[in-house]
Amino acid sequence: MSAPQPQPQSQPSASPQPWHASPALLVAYTLGRLSAADAWSAEAHLVSCPSCRAELGRIVDDVDDTRDVLALARTRVLSQPPPAPAAQRLGQRAASAGLRRAIVRVGARSGAPWHLRWVVRPASLGAVALAVAAATAFAGISHVVVGATNSPTSGTAWLLWLLAPAVPVAGVALSGLGAGDELELELATPSAGWRLVLWRALAVVVTAVPLALLAGWVTASLTGPAPPGLVPPGTSGVSGAWLPVLWLLPALALTATALALGTWLVLWQAAAVVGVVWLLVVGVPSLVLRTPSSSAVGSALDSSATPFASAWVVHLISGWAQPVWLLVLAAAVVVVVVRRDAFGTVKPSLTARWTTGGGEA
Amino acid sequence: MDPAAADDAALLRASARGDAAAFGELYDRLAPMVLVRLRRRCSDDDVVVDVLQEAFSSAWRAAGTWDGRGDVAAWVWTIAARRLVDAFRRRAVREKTAAVAHHGHVELEHLHATSGARAWVPSAEEDVVDGLLTGPLAAAVEGLSPELRAVLQATVLDGLSTREAAVLLGVPEGTVKTRAMRARAQVRAALA
Numbered sequence: 001m002s003a004p005q006p007q008p009q010s011q012p013s014a015s016p017q018p019w020h021a022s023p024a025l026l027v028a029y030t031l032g033r034l035s036a037a038d039a040w041s042a043e044a045h046l047v048s049c050p051s052c053r054a055e056l057g058r059i060v061d062d063v064d065d066t067r068d069v070l071a072l073a074r075t076r077v078l079s080q081p082p083p084a085p086a087a088q089r090l091g092q093r094a095a096s097a098g099l100r101r102a103i104v105r106v107g108a109r110s111g112a113p114w115h116l117r118w119v120v121r122p123a124s125l126g127a128v129a130l131a132v133a134a135a136t137a138f139a140g141i142s143h144v145v146v147g148a149t150n151s152p153t154s155g156t157a158w159l160l161w162l163l164a165p166a167v168p169v170a171g172v173a174l175s176g177l178g179a180g181d182e183l184e185l186e187l188a189t190p191s192a193g194w195r196l197v198l199w200r201a202l203a204v205v206v207t208a209v210p211l212a213l214l215a216g217w218v219t220a221s222l223t224g225p226a227p228p229g230l231v232p233p234g235t236s237g238v239s240g241a242w243l244p245v246l247w248l249l250p251a252l253a254l255t256a257t258a259l260a261l262g263t264w265l266v267l268w269q270a271a272a273v274v275g276v277v278w279l280l281v282v283g284v285p286s287l288v289l290r291t292p293s294s295s296a297v298g299s300a301l302d303s304s305a306t307p308f309a310s311a312w313v314v315h316l317i318s319g320w321a322q323p324v325w326l327l328v329l330a331a332a333v334v335v336v337v338v339r340r341d342a343f344g345t346v347k348p349s350l351t352a353r354w355t356t357g358g359g360e361a
Numbered sequence: 362m363d364p365a366a367a368d369d370a371a372l373l374r375a376s377a378r379g380d381a382a383a384f385g386e387l388y389d390r391l392a393p394m395v396l397v398r399l400r401r402r403c404s405d406d407d408v409v410v411d412v413l414q415e416a417f418s419s420a421w422r423a424a425g426t427w428d429g430r431g432d433v434a435a436w437v438w439t440i441a442a443r444r445l446v447d448a449f450r451r452r453a454v455r456e457k458t459a460a461v462a463h464h465g466h467v468e469l470e471h472l473h474a475t476s477g478a479r480a481w482v483p484s485a486e487e488d489v490v491d492g493l494l495t496g497p498l499a500a501a502v503e504g505l506s507p508e509l510r511a512v513l514q515a516t517v518l519d520g521l522s523t524r525e526a527a528v529l530l531g532v533p534e535g536t537v538k539t540r541a542m543r544a545r546a547q548v549r550a551a552l553a
Contacts, residue, residue: 030397036510037502039401040518046394047435050369053394060393069406070392073414078385082422 021045021052026059131208135247136215202259205252212245249325254278256332260339369433377424384421391434392417395441402519402529403445412448416441439520446525501551509544516541 021029021042028034029042046052060066254274261270364372364386372390375383395416399409420437427436505513515526516537523541527534 032401035499035503036514037499040502040514043398043518046398047438048432050390050434053390053434056397057390057393060397066393066396069410069413070396073392073410073417074385074388076414077388077417077421078381080418081379081381081384082418082424 019045020049021055023055023059026052026056030056030059030063131204131248131251132211132215135208135212135245199259201255202252205248205255209245209248209252212248216245246322249322249329253325253329253332256329256336260332260335370429373424373427373433376421377427384424387433388417391437394434395438398438399441399445402514403448408445408448412441412444415447416444419444442519442521443525446521446528449531450528498548498552501548504551505544505547509540509547512537512540513544513548 025034025038025042029039034042046056060070258271258274261273264270364375364383367375367383367386369387369390372383372387376387392413396409396413399412400406403409403412416437420440423440427433502510502513511530512526515521515529516523521529523534523537526541527537530537532540
């Protein structure tokens with residue numbers, strides 16, 4: 001290989017690359033005889049220059065010991081090919097190649113296809129089934145309670161609300177985190193455990209929505225239309241079927257919010273913050289307004305306090321709340337997409353940091 | 362597809378579809394760089410060989426998740442660096458020894474750079490070794506203490522997180538943070 005004369009001031013990252021490391025420099029690097037600054041420069045250059053890597057390969061190939069090490073590792077690596085991913089086979093049938101590539105590009109940084117792929121494995125379908133069953137059950141209970149009395153005073157209603165968003169996360173945890181090679185890979189990245197659970201919870205909910213719609217349609221055809229107040233005005237004819245989906249909406253929005261917060265905070269802290277806020281939103285109005293002693297203004301409020309307290313949780317899935325959940329969900333998704341780099345899968349290169357003046361800690 | 366003619370990105374995409382020939386070609390192109398780079402960071406060659414193998418196995422399995430941005434080589438190196446951190450973590454009992462070896466290596470380099478004790482480098486070879494970095498930046502890097510330089514190497518050059526660097530260097534996370542800040546401040550001051 002004919003290496004041009006080195007020009008010390010040139011930028012190794014510039015493309016097309018006018019500069020190449022000389023063989024002598026690469027030999028010294030291979031032997032560990034470069035000073036720290038030179039070795040760093042060589043490494044930053046090698047990572048972005050195929051021809052210098054090829055030259056390094058030729059140099060390394062002349063050393064018996066190194067050649068043997070490389071050959072041994074090569075044999076071992078190639079003897080264990082990875083299993084062909086299931087979602088890829090599914091995707092080839094379901095979507096056109098162009099669309100699939102676009103989806104892969106968008107989702108690759110976050111690892112999203114991975115988690116969707118995880119959901120379609122037989123072992124993971126339990127989590128989806130649990131989410132659908134819980135949503136249908138919750139919808140059925142609220143349907144009966146609200147529909148029968150038309151003044152939802154059930155003491156368990158707000159408890160259901162507390163639990164609803166946690167069901168998909170619990171389903172994921174129960175269905176066995178340890179399954180699959182992905183875990184091993186994923187654990188090499190920061191905050192891996194929490195990220196894995198939340199992403200999979202999100203994937204479970206997304207998969208559960210159409211199934212819950214089906215379950216809701218069956219339920220609605222058996223029990224009749226949903227009571228007023230639970231469904232968006234003017235859509236009472238169809239929205240009985242949507243009832244279970246409405247219970248999944250908070251789970252979807254809150255899981256996405258936790259992930260979005262996780263681009264700033266440590267992920268378990270983000271999940272804790274979302275959990276506490278949710279606890280306050282659902283629990284405090286219900287408890288405070290339910291307790292007779294809290295109505296300090298007088299007994300005049302007592303009669304109105306209880307309906308409000310119970311109605312509060314109903315409001316969380318009633319007509320006006322659904323656009324709010326969708327807004328929260330959309331905002332969280334935007335944050336995750338925009339700030340996906342903050343999940344720490346790929347860091348800026350040395351040259352990028354140097355040229356921006358050191359970067360931040 | 363002819364593996365020898367394809368670029369790294371095309372090879373990785375073919376590897377994601379299970380093409381062993383493509384991944385073999387990619388290995389031949391990238392493994393020498395990864396091996397030499399790992400050896401500069403870990404003195405135990407057994408660990409280096411294990412990490413090399415694990416890194417490429419992981420890269421093959423994760424090939425479908427590559428986002429198509431940046432160099433394939435940089436992506437593979439990031440995996441290898443994380444695998445090295447894992448290896449250090451796994452061998453918690455020997456962590457201290459390994460960290461000392463890492464420090465020792467850097468210290469030796471520092472010693473040889475600052476004290477002029479370069480007798481072990483053949484002078485003829487020294488003559489043909491052309492410096493890459495010259496001027497104030499090289500002086501700034503060379504002027505860092507071995508501890509600061511090790512932190513800068515792990516966090517900036519290898520792109521490791523504070524926590525990963527702490528495992529690799531065998532010091533608490535807080536120490537990594539303060540050292541990184543001090544190192545950046547020193548380099549910045551030297552360049553100002």
